[in-house]
Amino acid sequence: MNNTLLTITISLLFGIGTFLMLRRDIIKVIIGLSVLSHAVNLLIVSTGIFDGTKVPIITGSGHEGEASGIIFNDNLADGVLAPVVSASTHVDFVDPLVQALVLTAIVISLATTAFILILAYRIYEEYGTTDIRELRRLWG
Amino acid sequence: MIAEMSHLPIILIAVPILMAALMLFLRSNEGVQKGLNITVSFVMMALSFVLLWQVWNGGIQVYEVGEWGKYGIILVADLLSSGMVVLSSLVSFLALLYSLDYIEGKSLNSSYHSLFNLLVAGLNGTFLTGDIFNMFVFFEILLLSSCALVVANEKGGVTKSSDKMEATFKYLVLNMIGSIVMLIAVASLYATVGTLNMADLSVKISAMSAAGTLPWHIFAIALLFIVVFGNKAAIFPMHYWLPDVHPTAPSPISAMLSGVMIKVGAYGMLRVFFLIFRDALFLFQPIIIFLALATIIIGAVSAVGQKDVKRLLAYSSVSQIGYVFLGIGFGTVHALAAALVFLVNHAIAKSMLFLTSGGIIHHAGTRDMTKMGGMIKTTPVMSVAFLIGAMSIAGLPPMGGFIAKFVLFDAGLLAEYYIPIAIALFFAVFTLFYMFRAWLLMFWGEIRDVEKYGEYSSHKSSYMITIPIITLAALAFIFGIYAEPLIALSQAIAEQLIDPQPYIDAVMTRVVR
Numbered sequence: 001m002n003n004t005l006l007t008i009t010i011s012l013l014f015g016i017g018t019f020l021m022l023r024r025d026i027i028k029v030i031i032g033l034s035v036l037s038h039a040v041n042l043l044i045v046s047t048g049i050f051d052g053t054k055v056p057i058i059t060g061s062g063h064e065g066e067a068s069g070i071i072f073n074d075n076l077a078d079g080v081l082a083p084v085v086s087a088s089t090h091v092d093f094v095d096p097l098v099q100a101l102v103l104t105a106i107v108i109s110l111a112t113t114a115f116i117l118i119l120a121y122r123i124y125e126e127y128g129t130t131d132i133r134e135l136r137r138l139w140g
Numbered sequence: 141m142i143a144e145m146s147h148l149p150i151i152l153i154a155v156p157i158l159m160a161a162l163m164l165f166l167r168s169n170e171g172v173q174k175g176l177n178i179t180v181s182f183v184m185m186a187l188s189f190v191l192l193w194q195v196w197n198g199g200i201q202v203y204e205v206g207e208w209g210k211y212g213i214i215l216v217a218d219l220l221s222s223g224m225v226v227l228s229s230l231v232s233f234l235a236l237l238y239s240l241d242y243i244e245g246k247s248l249n250s251s252y253h254s255l256f257n258l259l260v261a262g263l264n265g266t267f268l269t270g271d272i273f274n275m276f277v278f279f280e281i282l283l284l285s286s287c288a289l290v291v292a293n294e295k296g297g298v299t300k301s302s303d304k305m306e307a308t309f310k311y312l313v314l315n316m317i318g319s320i321v322m323l324i325a326v327a328s329l330y331a332t333v334g335t336l337n338m339a340d341l342s343v344k345i346s347a348m349s350a351a352g353t354l355p356w357h358i359f360a361i362a363l364l365f366i367v368v369f370g371n372k373a374a375i376f377p378m379h380y381w382l383p384d385v386h387p388t389a390p391s392p393i394s395a396m397l398s399g400v401m402i403k404v405g406a407y408g409m410l411r412v413f414f415l416i417f418r419d420a421l422f423l424f425q426p427i428i429i430f431l432a433l434a435t436i437i438i439g440a441v442s443a444v445g446q447k448d449v450k451r452l453l454a455y456s457s458v459s460q461i462g463y464v465f466l467g468i469g470f471g472t473v474h475a476l477a478a479a480l481v482f483l484v485n486h487a488i489a490k491s492m493l494f495l496t497s498g499g500i501i502h503h504a505g506t507r508d509m510t511k512m513g514g515m516i517k518t519t520p521v522m523s524v525a526f527l528i529g530a531m532s533i534a535g536l537p538p539m540g541g542f543i544a545k546f547v548l549f550d551a552g553l554l555a556e557y558y559i560p561i562a563i564a565l566f567f568a569v570f571t572l573f574y575m576f577r578a579w580l581l582m583f584w585g586e587i588r589d590v591e592k593y594g595e596y597s598s599h600k601s602s603y604m605i606t607i608p609i610i611t612l613a614a615l616a617f618i619f620g621i622y623a624e625p626l627i628a629l630s631q632a633i634a635e636q637l638i639d640p641q642p643y644i645d646a647v648m649t650r651v652v653r
Contacts, residue, residue: 021317026309029313033313033316033320036320037316037320037323040320040323040327043327047327047331048331108277108280108319111280112284112312112316115287115312116309116312116313119312120309123306126301126302137302137306138303138306138384
């Protein structure tokens with residue numbers, strides 16, 4: 001993670017999210033949570049990015065195929081299932097796994113945000129306000 | 141048949157998810173829905189016992205989902221995982237049986253069955269997975285389904301709808317922050333070590349530690365994991381959501397939350413700290429012991445002054461989970477075994493107490509203990525069950541709680557942690573006080589002022605409600621007088637935890653295609 005601009009963006013998003021979470025309005029708290037979760041998503045993506053790397057798409061049968069030691073084609077007789085990268089090969093792709101992780105995290109945060117928005121609406125119906133300081137009936 | 145048995149770990153996760161979808165389609169036919177769900181839940185319980193038996197006899201089972209080897213998601217059933225699955229399946233079967241008659245018909249019919257199945261899937265998945273990111277996903281399934289279950293309506297409607305909304309909002313916001321923290325921890329761990337498989341992480345971090353190149357931020361990541369699992373288990377600084385959420389949930393869900401859900405935190409702690417961070421553990425043991433003691437003190441002191449029966453039980457849960465974490469903090473084989481014995485006994489006794497409190501609330505029409513009294517004549521079954529539970533939680537022989545506290549304090553003394561044991565022992569006396577105060581207030585003395593608070597309900601509790609309570613009470617009693625099998629199992633689990641080499645071997649020696 002050698003990208004200064006990205007780092008500053010992530011830290012700003014964390015700051016904005018935390019600030020909004022400390023507001024008194026329920027809706028602002030929820031927006032804060034979503035900003036925070038997007039900050040985390042950016043953090044995850046940024047862990048896979050290194051300077052001078054390309055997108056993780058392996059193109060064609062490969063201009064660097066045989067020479068680099070990357071095997072693109074299945075060879076079932078020898079029990080080889082492509083793609084196989086030998087340990088000594090230098091590969092300058094970004095890590096594709098973190099993008100799969102982020103996809104999962106986004107879907108999960110969508111579900112939780114949908115739920116908490118409905119909950120906020122029901123709270124507004126029950127209490128007649130979205131002020132978080134009014135939510136103290138359980139303290140009795 | 142034998143060949144199918146190797147698919148048990150995935151069956152235990154996939155069938156509840158499929159059932160959740162099926163239950164939505166069966167909404168028009170209430171009888172089929174109930175019958176099918178109970179049958180499947182019972183079969184799941186039987187299968188979880190089979191899984192434990194297989195692991196006990198045949199060693200650790202590894203199931204590769206999609207046959208990607210250690211690069212894909214794997215499910216690992218070692219003794220700890222399969223033991224926890226047995227515990228959660230048992231409690232969830234009994235809670236489901238109880239809720240058929242307890243939850244309001246419309247709520248039960250429309251969404252309760254699906255959500256309950258998702259909760260079971262989340263629990264089994266969390267216990268069985270061998271992949272740290274997959275654990276996060278199952279945590280979220282657990283969180284969302286439990287949130288939706290907390291707002292389900294019970295018959296009679298003692299708890300106001302607005303209370304449920306408020307409690308769920310607190311629970312959801314805190315746990316969303318917890319899951320964000322977990323994502324940060326997992327992402328940093330992946331960026332540092334380059335794998336998400338727990339056994340692989342353990343090997344690589346050990347290798348780094350042996351070479352003396354362990355980066356300092358591994359310790360920061362481990363602290364983040366303490367926050368995550370502490371939030372799930374409600375230990376001291378993150379405990380304040382629990383006394384709001386557990387009382388407002390319907391009783392069978394309170395039993396699930398207090399009996400199994402907070403144990404997920406303890407399980408995660410055992411799994412992550414004794415497998416992944418075992419070389420950094422020495423640094424965190426004092427922190428865990430301190431937090432555990434603070435939890436014990438806060439929970440016990442707060443429980444003494446409660447008037448609401450379920451709130452008292454919730455504060456008692458906070459206090460008791462502290463003892464489990466105390467055992468984890470000591471970190472010796474005996475202490476871990478003791479923590480597991482304590483965990484099982486608390487799960488059984490506390491689920492039983494919450495189920496019983498549901499019956500009591502139904503009978504008295506209120507949750508306020510000062511508005512009850514003399515109920516031993518009108519509900520003898522509930523009073524005996526509550527007495528057994530209170531004795532078990534307070535640690536009186538011959539109940540299971542006595543054995544649990546005895547082995548825990550014994551292990552602490554063997555490991556020479558004298559001051560923590562002294563504090564824990566002192567606050568165990570508080571447990572005795574608040575549990576018996578509750579029992580005396582509710583069941584002993586005069587029958588309440590009928591003109592002021594009205595008659596007790598003459599409605600008899602059905603077998604659906606009494607059978608789970610009696611089963612769990614019998615278990616609490618059996619674990620007290622015949623504790624040897626449980627202690628032997630916990631000892632074996634603790635030995636596997638202290639020396640995770642068999643776990644690592646089982647995962648890593650797979651053929652990677």
